[in-house]
Amino acid sequence: EPEVTQTxxxxxxxxxxxxxxxxVPISNHLYFYWYRQILGQKVEFLVSFYxxxxxxxxxxxxxxxxxERPDGSNFTLKIRSTKLEDSAMYFCAxxxxxxQDGELFFGEGSRLTVL
Amino acid sequence: xxxxxxxxxxVILSEAASLELGCNYSYGGTVNLFWYVQYPGxxxxxxxxxxxxxxxxxxxxxxxxxxxxxKFSFNLRKPSVQWSxxxxxxxxxxxxxxxxxxxxxxxxxxxxxx
Numbered sequence: 001e002p003e004v005t006q007t008x009x010x011x012x013x014x015x016x017x018x019x020x021x022x023x024v025p026i027s028n029h030l031y032f033y034w035y036r037q038i039l040g041q042k043v044e045f046l047v048s049f050y051x052x053x054x055x056x057x058x059x060x061x062x063x064x065x066x067x068e069r070p071d072g073s074n075f076t077l078k079i080r081s082t083k084l085e086d087s088a089m090y091f092c093a094x095x096x097x098x099x100q101d102g103e104l105f106f107g108e109g110s111r112l113t114v115l
Numbered sequence: 116x117x118x119x120x121x122x123x124x125x126v127i128l129s130e131a132a133s134l135e136l137g138c139n140y141s142y143g144g145t146v147n148l149f150w151y152v153q154y155p156g157x158x159x160x161x162x163x164x165x166x167x168x169x170x171x172x173x174x175x176x177x178x179x180x181x182x183x184x185x186k187f188s189f190n191l192r193k194p195s196v197q198w199s200x201x202x203x204x205x206x207x208x209x210x211x212x213x214x215x216x217x218x219x220x221x222x223x224x225x226x227x228x229x
Contacts, residue, residue, distance in 0.1 A: 033216065043159070043205060043219040056216055091159065103149070104217055108158040 002026045004107035006092050012113045016081050021110045023075045023092030032075045033093040033104060034067065036060070043091065049075065082114045118142075119208050119220035127226045128196055136191040136223050138180075138206030148189040149207040149217065150180055159205070165189065176200070198229045 034046040048055040064080045093104040150162040163174025170182040206220040
């Protein structure tokens with residue numbers, strides 16, 4: 001069964017450092033998403049991406065965050081200057097283009113720990 | 116703005132008990148509804164989804180949910196829980212359009228006593 005894969009599974013970084021989280025969405029999917037889950041809290045939407053541009057972003061997704069699809073397979077989330085409060089599990093998701101099939105398929109997540 | 120409310124933060128049941136987890140959403144238009152499950156240390160997995168048609172939806176592992184449009188609710192049920200159902204359960208809503216984001220509820224932690 002096709003799946004969304006994310007790397008790294010866990011990254012520890014110092015505050016102020018840049019972090020790139022990588023995702024390989026399901027190959028025929030065209031919509032991509034990043035969500036995050038701070039420990040013990042709800043899953044929060046960060047950003048959606050389609051046709052090489054951001055479709056929608058939340059207020060969490062400020063200037064320190066960026067996303068790109070550098071090639072035909074990877075979808076990355078960059079955090080420019082990490083803060084302690086960025087520590088969370090980051091989930092990538094993808095979906096198809098068909099309106100009837102709104103299911104998002106999630107990856108296993110990348111745990112980011114900022115020290 | 117659309118939102119999802121899960122009123123039960125933590126539910127503790129014994130094995131074989133029946134389960135019902137509440138979910139209400141606020142959005143006046145057509146929505147797609149989901150229940151996701153997150154087992155300890157694992158990623159989100161889809162339990163079931165409602166797009167249209169029969170408001171009683173059956174999912175994996177014996178779970179079902181009923182969409183009641185007049186109550187803006189999509190409660191999750193299982194007639195007899197097992198210890199392996201211990202997990203966090205998230206209700207989610209998506210506006211009926213392509214590429215729309217999913218909004219998650221705050222989750223309900225389910226603990227099953229063996």
